[in-house]
Amino acid sequence: xxxxxxxxxxxxxxxxxxxxxxxxxxxxxxxxxxxxxxxxxxxxxxxxxxxxxxxxxxxxxxxxxxxxxxxxxxxxxxxxxxxxxxxxxxxxxxxxxxxxxxxxxxx
Numbered sequence: 001x002x003x004x005x006x007x008x009x010x011x012x013x014x015x016x017x018x019x020x021x022x023x024x025x026x027x028x029x030x031x032x033x034x035x036x037x038x039x040x041x042x043x044x045x046x047x048x049x050x051x052x053x054x055x056x057x058x059x060x061x062x063x064x065x066x067x068x069x070x071x072x073x074x075x076x077x078x079x080x081x082x083x084x085x086x087x088x089x090x091x092x093x094x095x096x097x098x099x100x101x102x103x104x105x106x107x
Contacts, residue, residue, distance in 0.1 A: 002038045005046060009038070011069035020076055025083050040073055044080035 001008050018024065020041075028041035032049075036042060047058040060077060062070050 002034060002042075005033060005043070007038055007040060007043045009040065009069070009073070011067070011072075020079070022083075025080055028080070029084060040076050041080045044077045045084070048081060048084045 024039070024041055028036060028039055028045050031042070031045075033042050033046040043060070047060060050056045051058050062073050062077075064070050
């Protein structure tokens with residue numbers, strides 16, 4: 001659920017098909033926070049928009065207990081931001097995942 005710009009999420013401990021797909025990235029990049037159901041991509045998109053449109057520095061705090069999914073959430077946030085930055089260069093989201101994204105995600 002969203003609480004303002006805060007996303008409270010639960011680790012489902014199982015894969016949910018399509019939840020973090022390229023289609024989901026494309027969907028959430030086209031909408032503002034609160035227009036679609038709560039999702040980590042909505043939070044990431046808000047950060048991206050504030051960074052580039054308002055020229056405001058951004059910080060994302062991801063917290064939780066051990067096993068809550070903090071590392072996976074960080075990877076998903078970086079995946080979205082990487083796709084957005086590559087989209088700004090003119091390539092479609094479906095053709096993303098360059099060595100830049102891989103280097104960020106592996107770090």
